[in-house]
Amino acid sequence: MSWFRRRTEPVPEPVSVPEPVHLPNPDEAAVAFWQAWFELLPTVSAALGDGEPHRVEGEIGALVAGIHPDLEFSLERGHRAIYALVITSQEDPKLRPYTDAWIKAAPSEDMIWEYHDSVPPVPDPTQVTINLGARRIRLADVRVVAQVSDGLVDVAVYHPEFTNLDDAARQTMTFLPLDVTLGERLAGERLGRVETASTEPEGTIGLLEFRDLVRAMLEDPS
Numbered sequence: 001m002s003w004f005r006r007r008t009e010p011v012p013e014p015v016s017v018p019e020p021v022h023l024p025n026p027d028e029a030a031v032a033f034w035q036a037w038f039e040l041l042p043t044v045s046a047a048l049g050d051g052e053p054h055r056v057e058g059e060i061g062a063l064v065a066g067i068h069p070d071l072e073f074s075l076e077r078g079h080r081a082i083y084a085l086v087i088t089s090q091e092d093p094k095l096r097p098y099t100d101a102w103i104k105a106a107p108s109e110d111m112i113w114e115y116h117d118s119v120p121p122v123p124d125p126t127q128v129t130i131n132l133g134a135r136r137i138r139l140a141d142v143r144v145v146a147q148v149s150d151g152l153v154d155v156a157v158y159h160p161e162f163t164n165l166d167d168a169a170r171q172t173m174t175f176l177p178l179d180v181t182l183g184e185r186l187a188g189e190r191l192g193r194v195e196t197a198s199t200e201p202e203g204t205i206g207l208l209e210f211r212d213l214v215r216a217m218l219e220d221p222s
Helices: 026-049 053-067 096-104 167-182 184-190 207-219
Strands: 002-007 072-077 083-088 113-116 129-132 135-138 143-149 152-158 191-196
Touching (some): 026 053, 152 207, 167 184, 167 191
Parallel strands (some): 083 113
Antiparallel strands (some): 002 072, 072 083
16 A cells, blocks of 8 residues: 655756756765654654645655655555655666665664665565556456566566556556566566557466566576
Protein backbone atom coordinates (compact mmCIF):
# COMPACT_ATOMS: atom_id res chain seq x y z
CA MET A 1 0.00 0.00 0.00
CA SER A 2 1.30 3.43 -0.96
CA TRP A 3 -0.16 6.60 0.54
CA PHE A 4 1.48 8.88 -1.94
CA ARG A 5 4.23 8.88 -4.48
CA ARG A 6 5.42 11.88 -6.33
CA ARG A 7 8.30 13.39 -8.14
CA THR A 8 9.87 16.34 -6.35
CA GLU A 9 9.62 18.73 -9.27
CA PRO A 10 10.69 22.30 -8.54
CA VAL A 11 8.27 25.10 -9.36
CA PRO A 12 9.52 26.83 -12.55
CA GLU A 13 10.49 30.48 -12.31
CA PRO A 14 8.58 32.85 -14.61
CA VAL A 15 11.68 33.86 -16.58
CA SER A 16 12.86 32.92 -20.05
CA VAL A 17 16.29 31.69 -18.93
CA PRO A 18 16.28 29.78 -15.63
CA GLU A 19 18.98 30.35 -13.07
CA PRO A 20 21.50 27.51 -12.77
CA VAL A 21 20.68 25.11 -9.97
CA HIS A 22 23.39 24.38 -7.42
CA LEU A 23 23.26 20.75 -6.38
CA PRO A 24 24.76 19.83 -3.02
CA ASN A 25 27.40 17.20 -2.48
CA PRO A 26 25.52 13.85 -2.17
CA ASP A 27 27.06 13.00 1.20
CA GLU A 28 26.36 16.45 2.64
CA ALA A 29 22.82 16.38 1.24
CA ALA A 30 22.21 12.99 2.86
CA VAL A 31 23.39 14.19 6.27
CA ALA A 32 21.22 17.29 6.00
CA PHE A 33 18.20 15.18 5.03
CA TRP A 34 18.45 12.86 8.01
CA GLN A 35 18.94 15.72 10.44
CA ALA A 36 15.79 17.39 9.10
CA TRP A 37 13.91 14.07 8.96
CA PHE A 38 14.34 13.43 12.66
CA GLU A 39 13.10 16.95 13.42
CA LEU A 40 10.05 16.34 11.19
CA LEU A 41 9.41 12.79 12.39
CA PRO A 42 6.95 13.65 15.22
CA THR A 43 4.83 15.57 12.69
CA VAL A 44 5.02 12.68 10.21
CA SER A 45 4.06 10.17 12.89
CA ALA A 46 1.07 12.27 13.96
CA ALA A 47 -0.17 12.61 10.37
CA LEU A 48 0.14 8.87 9.72
CA GLY A 49 -1.49 8.06 13.04
CA ASP A 50 -4.43 10.28 12.08
CA GLY A 51 -4.68 8.62 8.67
CA GLU A 52 -3.85 11.93 6.94
CA PRO A 53 -0.44 11.44 5.26
CA HIS A 54 -1.20 14.27 2.82
CA ARG A 55 -0.53 16.71 5.68
CA VAL A 56 3.20 16.04 5.43
CA GLU A 57 3.55 15.38 1.69
CA GLY A 58 4.83 18.88 0.96
CA GLU A 59 7.29 18.91 3.83
CA ILE A 60 8.75 15.52 2.95
CA GLY A 61 8.89 16.55 -0.69
CA ALA A 62 10.93 19.61 0.24
CA LEU A 63 13.40 17.47 2.17
CA VAL A 64 13.79 15.07 -0.75
CA ALA A 65 14.20 17.94 -3.22
CA GLY A 66 17.01 19.17 -0.99
CA ILE A 67 18.93 16.04 -1.93
CA HIS A 68 18.12 16.38 -5.66
CA PRO A 69 15.01 17.85 -7.33
CA ASP A 70 14.60 14.91 -9.73
CA LEU A 71 14.25 12.20 -7.09
CA GLU A 72 10.92 10.49 -6.42
CA PHE A 73 9.66 9.42 -3.02
CA SER A 74 6.84 7.49 -1.45
CA LEU A 75 5.51 6.46 1.93
CA GLU A 76 4.54 2.80 1.94
CA ARG A 77 3.37 0.09 4.26
CA GLY A 78 6.57 -1.61 5.34
CA HIS A 79 7.46 -5.26 4.84
CA ARG A 80 9.57 -5.55 8.01
CA ALA A 81 8.40 -2.42 9.83
CA ILE A 82 5.10 -0.58 10.01
CA TYR A 83 6.12 2.14 7.55
CA ALA A 84 8.64 2.44 4.72
CA LEU A 85 10.19 5.56 3.25
CA VAL A 86 11.31 5.06 -0.33
CA ILE A 87 13.49 7.53 -2.22
CA THR A 88 14.31 6.41 -5.73
CA SER A 89 16.45 7.52 -8.64
CA GLN A 90 14.35 5.37 -11.01
CA GLU A 91 17.70 3.84 -11.97
CA ASP A 92 18.96 7.08 -13.50
CA PRO A 93 22.78 6.81 -13.24
CA LYS A 94 23.07 10.58 -12.71
CA LEU A 95 20.90 10.32 -9.60
CA ARG A 96 22.24 7.09 -8.13
CA PRO A 97 25.08 8.84 -6.20
CA TYR A 98 22.40 10.76 -4.28
CA THR A 99 20.30 7.74 -3.35
CA ASP A 100 23.45 5.72 -2.60
CA ALA A 101 24.61 8.39 -0.16
CA TRP A 102 21.12 8.71 1.32
CA ILE A 103 20.72 5.00 2.09
CA LYS A 104 24.31 4.75 3.38
CA ALA A 105 23.58 7.49 5.91
CA ALA A 106 20.19 6.07 6.89
CA PRO A 107 19.61 4.99 10.49
CA SER A 108 19.12 1.35 11.35
CA GLU A 109 15.64 0.00 10.73
CA ASP A 110 13.37 -0.47 13.71
CA MET A 111 9.84 -1.71 14.32
CA ILE A 112 8.38 1.55 12.99
CA TRP A 113 10.48 2.53 9.95
CA GLU A 114 12.37 0.86 7.15
CA TYR A 115 14.12 2.67 4.29
CA HIS A 116 14.64 1.82 0.62
CA ASP A 117 16.65 3.49 -2.15
CA SER A 118 14.55 1.82 -4.85
CA VAL A 119 10.97 0.58 -4.97
CA PRO A 120 11.09 -2.93 -3.42
CA PRO A 121 9.21 -5.96 -4.72
CA VAL A 122 6.06 -7.03 -2.95
CA PRO A 123 6.41 -10.33 -1.08
CA ASP A 124 3.72 -12.11 -3.14
CA PRO A 125 2.56 -10.32 -6.30
CA THR A 126 -0.13 -12.95 -6.89
CA GLN A 127 -2.01 -11.51 -3.90
CA VAL A 128 -2.14 -8.03 -5.49
CA THR A 129 -5.22 -6.67 -7.27
CA ILE A 130 -4.97 -3.49 -9.35
CA ASN A 131 -7.98 -1.20 -9.70
CA LEU A 132 -8.19 0.38 -13.18
CA GLY A 133 -11.38 2.35 -13.31
CA ALA A 134 -14.23 -0.10 -12.71
CA ARG A 135 -12.02 -3.11 -13.43
CA ARG A 136 -10.19 -5.14 -10.79
CA ILE A 137 -7.21 -6.91 -12.30
CA ARG A 138 -5.66 -9.77 -10.36
CA LEU A 139 -1.93 -10.15 -10.85
CA ALA A 140 -2.37 -13.85 -10.10
CA ASP A 141 -3.79 -14.09 -13.64
CA VAL A 142 -0.72 -12.56 -15.30
CA ARG A 143 1.25 -14.96 -17.47
CA VAL A 144 4.65 -14.26 -18.97
CA VAL A 145 6.99 -15.81 -21.49
CA ALA A 146 10.63 -15.13 -20.66
CA GLN A 147 13.67 -15.59 -22.86
CA VAL A 148 17.16 -15.06 -21.46
CA SER A 149 19.71 -13.49 -23.79
CA ASP A 150 23.10 -11.95 -22.94
CA GLY A 151 22.27 -11.53 -19.27
CA LEU A 152 18.91 -9.86 -19.92
CA VAL A 153 15.38 -11.25 -19.94
CA ASP A 154 13.06 -10.48 -22.85
CA VAL A 155 9.45 -10.78 -21.70
CA ALA A 156 6.00 -11.01 -23.24
CA VAL A 157 3.21 -10.28 -20.74
CA TYR A 158 -0.37 -11.55 -21.03
CA HIS A 159 -3.50 -11.01 -18.96
CA PRO A 160 -7.01 -12.13 -19.97
CA GLU A 161 -8.31 -8.61 -19.28
CA PHE A 162 -5.99 -7.02 -21.88
CA THR A 163 -8.72 -7.23 -24.53
CA ASN A 164 -10.95 -5.02 -22.36
CA LEU A 165 -8.35 -2.29 -21.75
CA ASP A 166 -7.37 0.72 -23.82
CA ASP A 167 -3.78 1.11 -25.05
CA ALA A 168 -2.60 3.20 -22.10
CA ALA A 169 -4.04 0.82 -19.51
CA ARG A 170 -2.62 -2.18 -21.39
CA GLN A 171 0.83 -0.62 -21.34
CA THR A 172 0.52 0.09 -17.62
CA MET A 173 -0.53 -3.49 -16.94
CA THR A 174 2.35 -4.80 -19.03
CA PHE A 175 5.07 -3.13 -16.99
CA LEU A 176 3.49 -2.81 -13.54
CA PRO A 177 3.38 -6.56 -12.77
CA LEU A 178 7.07 -6.86 -13.62
CA ASP A 179 8.06 -3.95 -11.36
CA VAL A 180 5.87 -5.27 -8.54
CA THR A 181 7.39 -8.73 -8.89
CA LEU A 182 11.07 -7.85 -9.29
CA GLY A 183 11.34 -4.48 -7.62
CA GLU A 184 12.56 -1.38 -9.40
CA ARG A 185 16.29 -2.11 -9.29
CA LEU A 186 16.24 -5.72 -10.43
CA ALA A 187 13.75 -4.88 -13.19
CA GLY A 188 15.98 -2.05 -14.38
CA GLU A 189 19.07 -4.24 -14.38
CA ARG A 190 17.69 -7.44 -15.91
CA LEU A 191 14.73 -6.68 -18.16
CA GLY A 192 15.40 -6.36 -21.86
CA ARG A 193 12.60 -6.12 -24.40
CA VAL A 194 9.10 -6.09 -22.91
CA GLU A 195 6.06 -6.75 -25.07
CA THR A 196 2.30 -7.01 -24.58
CA ALA A 197 0.77 -10.30 -25.72
CA SER A 198 -2.79 -10.03 -27.06
CA THR A 199 -3.32 -13.78 -26.72
CA GLU A 200 -1.71 -16.17 -24.28
CA PRO A 201 1.51 -17.55 -25.79
CA GLU A 202 2.70 -21.10 -25.30
CA GLY A 203 5.05 -21.89 -22.45
CA THR A 204 3.93 -19.16 -20.06
CA ILE A 205 4.80 -19.01 -16.38
CA GLY A 206 3.39 -17.09 -13.42
CA LEU A 207 4.95 -14.10 -11.70
CA LEU A 208 6.49 -16.06 -8.82
CA GLU A 209 8.16 -18.48 -11.24
CA PHE A 210 9.33 -15.51 -13.26
CA ARG A 211 10.91 -13.92 -10.19
CA ASP A 212 12.70 -17.18 -9.36
CA LEU A 213 14.07 -17.30 -12.89
CA VAL A 214 15.44 -13.77 -12.79
CA ARG A 215 16.91 -14.13 -9.31
CA ALA A 216 18.59 -17.36 -10.38
CA MET A 217 20.43 -15.35 -13.03
CA LEU A 218 22.13 -13.40 -10.24
CA GLU A 219 23.42 -16.62 -8.70
CA ASP A 220 24.49 -18.11 -12.04
CA PRO A 221 25.19 -15.26 -14.49
CA SER A 222 26.33 -17.71 -17.15
